[in-house]
Amino acid sequence: GENVEQHPSTLSVQEGDSAVIKCTYSDSASNYFPWYKQELGKGPQLIIDIRSNVGEKKDQRIAVTLNKTAKHFSLHITETQPEDSAVYFCAASIGGGAAGNKLTFGGGTRVLVKP
Amino acid sequence: DARVTQTPRHKVTEMGQEVTMRCQPILGHNTVFWYRQTMMQGLELLAYFRNRAPLDDSGMPKDRFSAEMPDATLATLKIQPSEPRDSAVYFCASGLPLTGRSSSSYNEQFFGPGTRLTVL
Numbered sequence: 205g206e207n208v209e210q211h212p213s214t215l216s217v218q219e220g221d222s223a224v225i226k227c228t229y230s231d232s233a234s235n236y237f238p239w240y241k242q243e244l245g246k247g248p249q250l251i252i253d254i255r256s257n258v259g260e261k262k263d264q265r266i267a268v269t270l271n272k273t274a275k276h277f278s279l280h281i282t283e284t285q286p287e288d289s290a291v292y293f294c295a296a297s298i299g300g301g302a303a304g305n306k307l308t309f310g311g312g313t314r315v316l317v318k319p
Numbered sequence: 320d321a322r323v324t325q326t327p328r329h330k331v332t333e334m335g336q337e338v339t340m341r342c343q344p345i346l347g348h349n350t351v352f353w354y355r356q357t358m359m360q361g362l363e364l365l366a367y368f369r370n371r372a373p374l375d376d377s378g379m380p381k382d383r384f385s386a387e388m389p390d391a392t393l394a395t396l397k398i399q400p401s402e403p404r405d406s407a408v409y410f411c412a413s414g415l416p417l418t419g420r421s422s423s424s425y426n427e428q429f430f431g432p433g434t435r436l437t438v439l
Contacts, residue, residue, distance in 0.1 A: 245435070247323075247410050247430030248362070293362065305350065305414070306375060307428065309362040 205212035206231040208296050210310025218318055223281040225313045230275070234296040237270060237277045238307070242291045252279070276299075284317045291315070321345045323413050323431035331437045337399040340434045343392055351394045352412040352428060353379075355388055362410075368394065369418030401438045408433045 207230040217223045229237075235256035240248035254261045254268045254277065261268050265284075270277040281288055291314050295307040324343045332338055344351050352367040366376035371388040379386065383405075385397045398405055412428040 240430075245432075247412070247433050250427055253427070272439065305369075306364060306367065308364075311361045315330075 206234060206296055206298070206308040208294060208308050208310040210294050210313055213311060213314060214314045214316070216316045217284050218316060219284060219286060221284055223279075223284055223288070223315055223317075225279045225292055225294065225315075226276060227278070227296075227310050228274075228276040229296040229308075231296070231298065232272075232275065233239045233298050236297040237268070238295050238297075239266075239268060239279050240295065240309075242293065242312075244290075248293055281315075284315075286317050288318055289315055289317045323411055323429055325409075325411050325431040325434050327434060329435045329437075330416060331439065332401055333399040333439050334402055336437075336438075337397065338401050338405075338436060340396045340409050340411075340436070342394040342396075342411030342413075342431060343361075344394065344411070345429055346392070348413035348415045348429070349368075350391075350392075350414045351388060352414070353394070353396050354410040354412065354430075356408045356410060356433070358366055365396070400437075403434075403438045406438050408435050410434075 210227045215223055238253035239251050241251045242248040252263050252266050254270050265282045267280045272286045288313050291312045293312050294310040326341045350369045353365040355363050355365055365379040366386040367374050368388050383398055388394045410430050410433045412430045414428040
């Protein structure tokens with residue numbers, strides 16, 4: 205089955221700096237890669253996703269890049285703010301079919317933005 | 320705004336007792352997922368349903384866990400008997416497959432607030 209590795213497990217940045225989280229996946233058939241943000245005491249919330257026919261996607265201060273050949277994808281947060289402090293999860297999924305739509309999550313990255 | 324609801328939010332019980340967790344998916348969503356989150360294992364998929372039919376429950380210990388969807392507005396996860404190692408946060412998520420250009424579909428998942436279970 206799919207295996208998703210996520211690094212680093214913790215990340216501390218100064219407010220205004222950039223944060224980068226990297227994930228690798230094992231199954232070359234995976235074609236959907238969402239990123240979730242989990243704040244304390246809450247469920248994960250989708251913040252951005254990318255599909256395999258796209259190499260990069262941006263939404264305001266967050267961007268995701270995908271390298272299908274190398275089987276890795278990354279989350280970039282620019283101009284970090286204290287409210288960006290949370291745990292971030294990457295995930296991978298194979299779309300379609302009875303086995304599709306099941307997300308395999310990475311281990312999570314705890315991001316702390318210091319004011 | 321539409322959101323997934325879960326009850327109870329917190330549950331403390333003694334080993335051996337039955338625990339039932341409930342989830343109301345977002346109206347119109349036809350796929351429901353149950354996850355367990357622990358510090359050691361992270362987010363693990365226990366089971367998921369599409370149109371109320373179970374698609375995959377391979378992540379769930381079958382001897383004590385059961386998941387059902389009595390109707391489209393209610394999903395339940397039951398543990399009987401509960402054990403201390405079941406202590407975790409249990410999340411329900413719902414989704415609606417999105418169709419891309421090909422026949423493949425993608426599922427965006429919306430998570431509930433979770434049920435924090437403590438088994439003493």
